[in-house]
Each structure stands twice: as C-alpha cells, then as structure tokens.
Amino acid sequence: MRLQHRHAWDLSPAEAIALQKDLRREVMSDRPIDLDAVEVVAGVDVSVKNEQSHAAVVVMTYPGFLVIETVLARRPTPFPCIPGLLSFREGPVLEEAFESLKTVPDVFLFDGMGIAHPRRIGIASHMGLWLGRPTIGCGKTLLCGRYRDLGPEKGSAAPLIDKGETIGVALRTRTAKNPMFISPGHMADIPTAAELVLRCSPKFRLPEPIRLAHNAAGQFEP
Template sequence: MQIHHRHSWNLSPAEAIALQKELRTEVVSDRPIDLSAVHVVAGVDVSVKNEQSQAAIVAMTYPGFLPIETVLAQRPTPFPYIPGLLSFREGPVLEEAFEKLKSAPDVFLFDGMGIAHPRRIGIASHMGLWLQRPTIGCGKTLLCGRYKNLAEEKGAAAPLIDRGETIGVALRTRTGKNPMFISPGHLADIETAATLVLACSPKYRLPEPIRLAHNAAGQFNP
C-alpha cells in the first residue's frame, strides 16, 4: 500500500511535541465517513517484548468480518514510553507494516487515540496523515478529557470533553464492561467513527479488527 512519508522518526521528545503541534493543523476530524462505501476495515496494533516492537495489521471484510490479510513487521523499539508520544514509539514499525499491505482498507481502526489526545494528534490521527484514508482511534484507557452519565448497556455513549471541546465519545461496546474511548483519527468525524466501531464490535469489548490485530501483534516468533 502506498503511504505518504512525512518526516523522520529520529526525534527527541521535545522535537516530537513540536512536530505534533505542527501536524495537528492538517488533521481533518469533522468529515463523516461514508459508511455505505465501507467494505474492508483494518485493525492496527503494536506489541512490545524485550525492546522489540511488532506491528500487526489485519484487514477484514465489512460487515462479515472475514479476514482478508494479516501483515506483520518487527524492529527494535526506538523511543521511550511517554504518554502522548506513542506515535514516535510505534510509527516506524507501523510504517514497515503498512508498506507490506496488499489490500486497500476503506477505514483503519487503531488501538490508540485519535484527536482524544492533549495535542489532538494521537497515533490514529498522526498515521492517518501518512495513510490519507479514514482512521479512527479506539483507546482502551482514558488519555485526556472527561465524560459522565454513561449507561451500562451496549451502545451507550457519552461525549468526551476536554477544555470545553468535544474530542470523542466514551462508548460501551459490551454491556457492563469498561467503555472504549473513540475519536476521529483523520478524514472522519465523531458520529460516524462511533457508529462504525460499534458495528465492528459484535461480541467483544474490542472491535473485531483490533482484537485480531492485538492477538497477531502479541505472537512473537522465538
């Protein structure tokens, strides 16, 4: 798959933050996804073990969730774990994985944040600028913002608000389980992002494409 190389990954944390502030002006987070045109959805995740990072991308049919393609890439982990700078830890290995992808998914679901990020450019937004396709951030834990009055049943949603700005939704993808934190990455909006993630979560808390990508990323060869 063709991707748009935007910058070097060899940056200090201070340089990475400055770059995020520059790139966030390019992120489009108010464009509805045409859900009727979505036929292939990909899940994206990265696992780290012994300072090796492994990226997995799983492309699946939508709405049938039949796997089409799984690609893996592995390389040394290049950047420390710093909240808010996940892109610089996972971006290099994701870049390798995206280049191996033969299919062209209509939407990418990331295990990580979109604009629900202190500088409004989580990994789904950042890599969306490289992919130039709709991307959605699906966070398992809250990075920033607050929500309230979230019912327990599957499908319940509450606005995620940070400094007076709505940056996503807390979405209950399974009754009685902790919510997912959904936000547009790039070329998406909050409403259609949440609708698609819920549709991609027929059984488990994790959307099916991310669940399979998570499993694949965690299987390191000896």
C-alpha cells in the same frame, strides 16, 4: 500500500511535541465516513517485548469480518515510553507493516487515540496523515478528557470533553464492561467513527479488527 512519508522518526521528545503541534493543523476530524461505502476495514496494534516492537495489521471484510490479509513487522523500539508520544514509539514499525499491505482498507481502526489526545494528534491521527485514509482511534484507557452519565448497556455513549472541546465519545461496546474511548483519527468525524466501531464490535469489548490485530501482535515471534 503507498504511504505519504511526512518526516523522519529520529526526533527528541521536544522535537516530537513541536512536530505534533505542526501536524495537528492538517488533521481532518470533522469529515463523516460514508458508512454505506465501507467494504474493507483494518485493525492496527503494536506489542512491545524486550524493546522489540511487533506490529500487526489485520484486514477484514465488512460487515462479514472475514480475514483478507494479515501483515506483521518487527523492529527495535526506537523511542521511550512517554505519554502522548506513542506514535513516535510505534510509527516506524507500523510504517513497515503498512508498506507491505497488498489490500487498501477503506478505514483503519487503531488500538490508540485519535484526537482524544492532549495535543489532538494521537497515533490514529498521526498515522492517518501517512495513510491518507480514514482512521479511527479506539483507546482502552482514558488519556485525557472527562465524561459523565454513561449507561451500562451496549451502545451507550457519552461525549468526551477536554477543556470545553468535544474530542470523542466514551462508548460501551459490551454491556456492563468498561467503555472504549473513540475519536476520529483523520478523515473521520465523531458520530461516524463511533457508529463504525460499534458495528465492528458484535461480540467483544474490542472491535473485531483490533481484537485480531492485538492477538497477532502479541503472538508474533520472528
């Protein structure tokens, strides 16, 4: 898959924050995904072990969830673990994995945040600018913002609000389980991002593409 190479990765934390503020202006977080046109989805995850980053991208049919392609990549972890700067830690190994893809998914689902991020550019938004495809952030834990009045049933959703701005939703993808925190990455909006994630979560809390990517990244041994 051909990427839009936007910048080098060897930045200091201060330089990374400044770059995020610049790139945020390019993120499109109000563009609905045409859900009727989606036929291929991808799950994206990175596992770090002993300062080695293992990336997995699992491409699946939609809505059948049959695996089309699994791409793995490994390289030394280049950046410290700093909240809000995950994309600089995981971006280089993901770049390598994306470039190996033979299939171009319609939508990428990331284990990480989209605009539900203090500077509105989590890893799904950041890498969306490289991919030039719709991306969705699917966070397992809350990074920023607050929500209230979330019902216990699967499909229940509550707006995620930060500093008066709606940045995503807390979405119950499985009854009585902790919610996922869903936000547009790039070329997506909140309603269609949440709807697609829910459709991609037939059995488990994690959307199926991310669940398989998470397993592949965690089990990957070079």
